[in-house]
Amino acid sequence: MSGKPPLPPSTAGRSTPAAPARSAGAPPASKTKPTLAHPPPHVVATLKPPPQVIPLRPPPAHLYRHQGAPPPRKPRHRQHHRRRRSACSCRRACCLATGVFLLLLCLALAASCLAYLYYRPRAPAFHLQPLRPVRLRLSNASFPSAMDAAVGVKAVSWNPNDRVAFRYGAGEGRVSLADPDGDVDLGWAGVAAFEHAPRTVASVAFVATAKGVVLDEAVAARVRERYRRRQLAFRVAVDARVGVRVAGMRSAMVPVRLACDGGVMARRGGSESDGGSNLGPMSKCQVYLFRVRW
Template identity: 65%
Template sequence: MAEKPPLPPKPKPPLPPKPRPPPPKAPAAAVRPTPTPAPATNGSRPAPPFKKPSLAPPPQVLPLKPPPARQYPPPPGGARKPRYRQQQRHHRRGSPCSCRRLCCLATGLALLALCMALAASCLAYLYYRPRPPSFHLQPLSPVRLRLGNSSSAGVSAMDATVGVRAVSWNPNERVAFRYGGGEGRVALADADGDVALGWAPLAGFDHAPRTVAAVAFVATAKGVVVDEAVAARVRDRYRRRQQGFKVVVDTHVGVRVGALRTGMVPVRLLCDGGAMAPRGGSGGDVVGPMSKCQVYLFRVRWFSLN
């Protein structure tokens, strides 16, 4: 009786895989090799061993680390102060706003001061009611013109002495005027052009309210050269006492209201209709029609609002 062939040995169960540290990169799933079955005896085919699927651990993805902060070398004076840099940046950001507030505040204060000044000026004008003084030119006296022949042909030499007196009236009740020193000039009016005769200095004076003041000077000239035609017309008008003159006075004027005084500003007095006084009159006893003068303050004609 034949012997039974021996049974093949039972395969051993696979050992559990040992835990391994996670590799830096996710490797492919590793397959554990299966054990080799034992060779069969007596020419029989061995039974295939039981294969247990091996489960590989899932790949682990490492979190990305931020790049290392860049290290700046410390300044030679020492380490920087980050708190001071933050404060400085905050101050720089707030500087435009502060400048804008400062400009708005300055503009508001300037407008407020301007409004207050305008209001004070209106109240002062309504209370004092200032009016400019008026100037009139009296007939000129004395007037002496002497015409002679010059060494050149066709011309004549003239010597002149002219006395000028201008009268001013201050109509204000609380406002006074102060006049500084200046000069007065006299010119001979003619159709071919004015002929300057001379000038004289003027002294300053005060003009009280509701009073009359006078500005007087005497201009002299010697050897003024004129044409023969002009000299003939001057002789004729001088004999008939119809010769015209132009008077210009340049001085400075200031205003005084009680204890308050303003600065001095330039003023010009222009009188075009100067006439000769009739014979027999002299000084303050001159009687005749007076011509009105124009007053220019800062080269602008003086006018009244009343």
């Protein structure tokens, strides 16, 4: 027990670090600062702080553009502005053209109304005279019966206008024989062009011929009986073109059709010396422009 060093006296209220214990044969501590030995390299490497990792940034975008990339596009707002400007110009041109067209149309309608109020045009009236000559020849030798026909047609027209004249172009006239079982076509003929002056009378005349028209036995019997009594009924149609001439100006020619459904045979011994009144009653015809009744 004699080998242990004595304990230092304790100081109340003070905390001083305890002095290191010395062995019995150790020399007294020196007042110089002790030198520390250098640690080995592997210990120093483990004690050093880890190096800071600097994040890598991608290179600027312009560096990629030089490596064969397509050229940059123009800003979209410029293209949109150009498209919008072109659309506005097209819309403005369309509106201007529409306005000019409507203005011209209004002027044309106003001029037409004024001309109509001044000239007061009226449609001409057509009447079909009794047909003559009417030659029908039916053969009894063959079956069915065959008929040869020659029919003369004349329609009279009256122009009631004072300042309006009509121009009729060349056309075509057809004649058919009315029958309950169906009309029998009797041929056609050309119609010459003519001009109808104001307050005058004009006429349309042609002769239609047909050969070898085949008839049923019942129809042939009715035709013979009515021809003997001169009670045959005919239908006449004339297709042509008509134009208007007013104050030296001529309009375009438009299609016109003259339809006469009440044609009759002329009386025996009648003539046109007194205006055709002794030929029989005349039938009124209808005039159609573009298939619309005039």
